[in-house]
Amino acid sequence: xxxxxxxxxxxxxxxxxxxxxxxxxxxxxxxxxxxxxxxxxxxxxxxxxxxxxxxxxxxxxxxxxxxxxxxxxxxxxxxxxxxxxxxxxxxxxxxxxxxxxxxxxxxxxxxxxxxxxxxxxxxxxxxxxxxxxxxxxxxxxxxxxxxxxxxxxxxxxxxxxxxxxxxxxxxxxxxxxxxxxxxxxxxxxxxxxxxxxxxxxxxxxxxxxxxxxxxxxxxxxxxxxxxxxxxxxxxxxxxxxxxxxxxxxxx
Amino acid sequence: xxxxxxxxxxxxxxxxxxxxxxxxxxxxxxxxxxxxxxxxxxxxxxxxxxxxxxxxxxxxxxxxxxxxxxxxxxxxxxxxxxxxxxxxxxxxxxxxxxxxxxxxxxxxxxxxxxxxxxxxxxxxxxxxxxxxxxxxxxxxxxxxxxxxxxxxxxxxxxxxxxxxxxxxxxxxxxxxxxxxxxxxxxxxxxxxxxxxxxxxxxxxxxxxxxxxxxxxxxxxxxxxxxxxxxxxxxxxxxxxxxxxxxxxxxxxxxxxxxxxxxxxxxxxxxxxxxxxxxxxxxxxxxxxxxxxxxxxxxxxxxxxxxxxxxxxxxxxxxxxxxxxxxxxxxxxxxxxxxxxxxxxxxxxxxxxxxxxxxxxxxxxxxxxxxxxxxxxxxxxxxxxxxxxxxxxxxxxxxxxxxxxxxxxxxxxxxxxxxxxxxxxxx
Numbered sequence: 001x002x003x004x005x006x007x008x009x010x011x012x013x014x015x016x017x018x019x020x021x022x023x024x025x026x027x028x029x030x031x032x033x034x035x036x037x038x039x040x041x042x043x044x045x046x047x048x049x050x051x052x053x054x055x056x057x058x059x060x061x062x063x064x065x066x067x068x069x070x071x072x073x074x075x076x077x078x079x080x081x082x083x084x085x086x087x088x089x090x091x092x093x094x095x096x097x098x099x100x101x102x103x104x105x106x107x108x109x110x111x112x113x114x115x116x117x118x119x120x121x122x123x124x125x126x127x128x129x130x131x132x133x134x135x136x137x138x139x140x141x142x143x144x145x146x147x148x149x150x151x152x153x154x155x156x157x158x159x160x161x162x163x164x165x166x167x168x169x170x171x172x173x174x175x176x177x178x179x180x181x182x183x184x185x186x187x188x189x190x191x192x193x194x195x196x197x198x199x200x201x202x203x204x205x206x207x208x209x210x211x212x213x214x215x216x217x218x219x220x221x222x223x224x225x226x227x228x229x230x231x232x233x234x235x236x237x238x239x240x241x242x243x244x245x246x247x248x249x250x251x
Numbered sequence: 252x253x254x255x256x257x258x259x260x261x262x263x264x265x266x267x268x269x270x271x272x273x274x275x276x277x278x279x280x281x282x283x284x285x286x287x288x289x290x291x292x293x294x295x296x297x298x299x300x301x302x303x304x305x306x307x308x309x310x311x312x313x314x315x316x317x318x319x320x321x322x323x324x325x326x327x328x329x330x331x332x333x334x335x336x337x338x339x340x341x342x343x344x345x346x347x348x349x350x351x352x353x354x355x356x357x358x359x360x361x362x363x364x365x366x367x368x369x370x371x372x373x374x375x376x377x378x379x380x381x382x383x384x385x386x387x388x389x390x391x392x393x394x395x396x397x398x399x400x401x402x403x404x405x406x407x408x409x410x411x412x413x414x415x416x417x418x419x420x421x422x423x424x425x426x427x428x429x430x431x432x433x434x435x436x437x438x439x440x441x442x443x444x445x446x447x448x449x450x451x452x453x454x455x456x457x458x459x460x461x462x463x464x465x466x467x468x469x470x471x472x473x474x475x476x477x478x479x480x481x482x483x484x485x486x487x488x489x490x491x492x493x494x495x496x497x498x499x500x501x502x503x504x505x506x507x508x509x510x511x512x513x514x515x516x517x518x519x520x521x522x523x524x525x526x527x528x529x530x531x532x533x534x535x536x537x538x539x540x541x542x543x544x545x546x547x548x549x550x551x552x553x554x555x556x557x558x559x560x561x562x563x564x565x566x567x568x569x570x571x572x573x574x575x576x577x578x579x580x581x582x583x584x585x586x587x588x589x590x591x592x593x594x595x596x597x598x599x600x601x602x603x604x605x606x607x608x609x610x611x612x613x614x615x616x617x618x619x620x621x622x623x624x625x626x627x628x629x630x631x632x633x634x635x636x637x638x639x640x641x642x643x644x645x646x647x648x649x650x651x652x653x654x655x656x657x658x659x660x661x662x663x664x665x666x667x668x669x670x671x672x673x674x675x676x677x
Contacts, residue, residue: 058511058512059511079514082513082514083514085512089505089508089509091504092504092505093506094506094509095261095265095504097264098264098265098268102261102264105257105260105261106258106260106261107513109254109257109258109515110254110258110510110519111513111514112514114253115253138268
């Protein structure tokens with residue numbers, strides 16, 4: 001138990017296959033992510049990044065093995081686990097008809113916050129993410145970058161200890177990307193473990209300290225980003241990625 | 252409770268910003284109620300108050316045809332116009348094309364002579380059977396040439412049958428009068444006195460019409476009492492146009508997935524939707540009933556009379572609304588796109604309405620459809636409403652209808668649960 005708690009995420013001998021597509025499966029997958037890490041999960045399209053993230057967040061259930069978050073089994077203690085992490089999906093997973101304040105009120109309540117906590121966190125987040133001026137406007141009229149920030153704010157409203165981010169900066173301009181990355185670094189400095197996927201490898205280099213490369217539902221390499229580059233004699237993560245996964249289309 | 256309240260607030264906000272959905276849920280059904288009630292009220296008035304315009308081409312010059320025209324005028328159902336005798340039968344069709352009349356009757360040449368011949372023959376047979384000497388020429392032509400009715404295709408079959416019945420009744424009267432006169436003359440060798448003739452021919456029995464009601468009150472049903480309850484049910488099921496799409500949007504946008512990762516059971520979300528939209532269905536009923544009560548009289552339509560048992564009306568509306576909301580959520584859960592939810596939703600409620608007897612009374616349906624009506628929740632709701640609105644029934648009179656409606660609603664909820672499970676949404 002004491003060992004398990006040193007990890008934010010601990011995956012042991014996990015097996016998973018979709019019922020309608022058993023060939024797409026993970027076998028004997030092991031992964032450990034320490035508390036406070038900025039962990040990047042990379043791989044070509046179809047490698048299994050989103051599926052693995054869905055397994056870690058309990059959206060999918062493993063057929064065998066164990067997944068625990070901060071020592072709590074994801075399947076057995078789903079209610080406890082769901083209070084520990086936040087999730088920022090790739091899609092704009094909120095109500096575009098509502099304003100940022102109304103979205104945060106709703107998702108804050110569903111995250112278990114009180115009215116006072118919601119109000120306090122809403123003010124904080126809208127200020128930090130530069131959304132204060134549009135706090136009462138309908139999100140559907142926002143730019144893509146502003147929607148991304150709303151998506152992020154909802155994921156962190158309850159101050160999660162672990163934050164899962166599925167391509168949080170896709171389709172945004174340079175300014176918004178910098179703002180989001182800087183905010184994530186600050187969040188990590190305050191103790192939040194980040195688990196992040198992206199195809200923006202240069203961005204990932206600047207954010208992550210630990211990475212895992214995933215291909216064909218297998219972890220092909222894993223470790224500290226600088227050690228991996230040194231070991232494989234590459235200057236950038238992109239070179240390492242191409243070297244290990246090839247240049248063919250992978251969809 | 253805090254989570255539920257915040258979720259209801261969210262659902263109300265989403266609903267209020269769906270302008271098209273609101274229009275579909277309120278404006279469209281209100282228009283439907285007004286239009287259908289007005290049209291049906293016109294039909295009621297056409298039959299009961301106004302007279303059907305009828306054009307008669309009398310090719311005959313005798314007395315019997317005049318009696319027939321007179322008898323048709325006295326029925327009170329027709330506004331009779333005669334074409335000039337010089338014009339042929341085909342001119343009736345032309346006149347009807349010009350919308351001068353919706354019905355036309357052609358009385359053939361020699362009609363009176365044939366009626367007279369037939370009455371002499373029948374009177375002769377009657378004399379013989381009395382043991383008197385009667386004129387029963389064996390070769391007498393007793394077949395009267397048929398009358399021809401032209402009708403505008405817009406006339407419903409039931410109305411055409413009524414017209415045919417009225418015409419046959421008039422014919423019967425003419426033939427009977429002729430036979431009676433002939434018979435009287437044969438026996439007494441003088442004309443039948445008019446007073447006696449009227450006493451013999453005119454029915455002295457009046458027919459009372461009494462609408463059946465549970466409490467013995469005699470309130471005559473009208474287009475409003477029939478249509479307002481029926482189309483209120485339709486309106487309630489119309490929430491599918493907003494709610495079904497809303498559920499699909501939650502799925503497609505990924506909100507559903509995000510909610511699954513949060514420490515709150517999705518049943519809170521489903522309960523909130525049901526409470527919010529049941530409020531909408533109650534509001535729809537309130538608005539439509541209010542229009543029936545207060546606005547209809549200004550539109551020359553009969554005012555809606557609410558049933559005596561308002562509690563039963565509220566319970567029926569509540570259960571019907573719950574059923575409509577459950578159905579909308581169920582369609583939203585199974586549909587993959589908003590187009591699917593809206594398309595299937597709209598078509599399916601029209602089918603449920605048709606099968607349920609909203610468009611054609613279920614008692615007028617044939618075997619299979621009559622049985623199928625029991626599967627439509629709208630049928631049970633309509634039966635309950637009609638018991639309350641038309642028969643002034645009480646809650647005890649509609650418990651069977653409400654039980655069936657409740658059972659169908661529970662079944663829809665169970666199907667929704669399996670749909671959510673199957674799609675990994677809960």
